[in-house]
Amino acid sequence: MRPAIVYHSRQGHNKALAMALTEEFQGRGIDAAMIQITARRQIGMVRALIRAILGRPARLEQKPNLVEYNPIVVCSPIWAGHLTPEFLGFVKSMDRAEGKKFYSLHCCFGDTAGTLGRASELLQQKGAEVLGAGYITTSDLLERGKLPPFVKGVVDVCIDRTA
Numbered sequence: 001m002r003p004a005i006v007y008h009s010r011q012g013h014n015k016a017l018a019m020a021l022t023e024e025f026q027g028r029g030i031d032a033a034m035i036q037i038t039a040r041r042q043i044g045m046v047r048a049l050i051r052a053i054l055g056r057p058a059r060l061e062q063k064p065n066l067v068e069y070n071p072i073v074v075c076s077p078i079w080a081g082h083l084t085p086e087f088l089g090f091v092k093s094m095d096r097a098e099g100k101k102f103y104s105l106h107c108c109f110g111d112t113a114g115t116l117g118r119a120s121e122l123l124q125q126k127g128a129e130v131l132g133a134g135y136i137t138t139s140d141l142l143e144r145g146k147l148p149p150f151v152k153g154v155v156d157v158c159i160d161r162t163a
């Protein structure tokens with residue numbers, strides 16, 4: 001099945017991570033799809049942050065159709081130690097995900113609090129298998145040399161575990 005890279009990005013870092021993952025799959029002859037998650041209503045950073053802290057999922061512009069994809073890598077920021085409303089909205093909007101394999105990633109400052117575990121827990125509640133959860137810091141993303149081994153490691157796991 002075709003892999004999908006689902007991403008939410010406000011300032012572009014998680015989009016860059018999603019693009020690097022897509023290119024890594026492509027480099028191995030695998031045509032991964034990039035799917036952006038966007039909220040139906042665009043709100044300012046402060047309101048979005050408050051919603052993240054309160055754990056309120058965003059209503060999405062479009063519910064991603066994941067039927068033809070597996071594995072699915074999700075890239076999203078961390079805000080004040082919380083998952084973003086878009087990430088929460090994505091998981092909420094998902095149908096049951098038995099048989100789907102997810103990898104949950106965050107490009108952030110490196111202060112993940114309990115978010116990695118929380119993201120895995122939410123995905124597992126939908127019946128998904130979680131291949132892994134991790135993060136790369138914004139400075140490592142921008143530093144030449146740190147991003148390629150990171151994306152290579154993630155794609156290795158995705159390929160090995162869905163073969």
Ligand SMILES: Cc1cc2nc3c(=O)[nH]c(=O)nc-3n(C[C@H](O)[C@H](O)[C@H](O)COP(=O)(O)O)c2cc1C
Nearest residue numbers: 009010011012013014077078080081108109110111
């Ligand atoms: C309001 C705000 C709060 C943030 N809180 C955290 C945090 O708690 N932990 C962390 O590691 N990064 C935190 N960050 C950093 C973001 O996760 C990081 O800049 C991320 O790469 C942004 O993703 P984007 O460029 O794809 O939108 C925060 C950023 C903002 C703007």
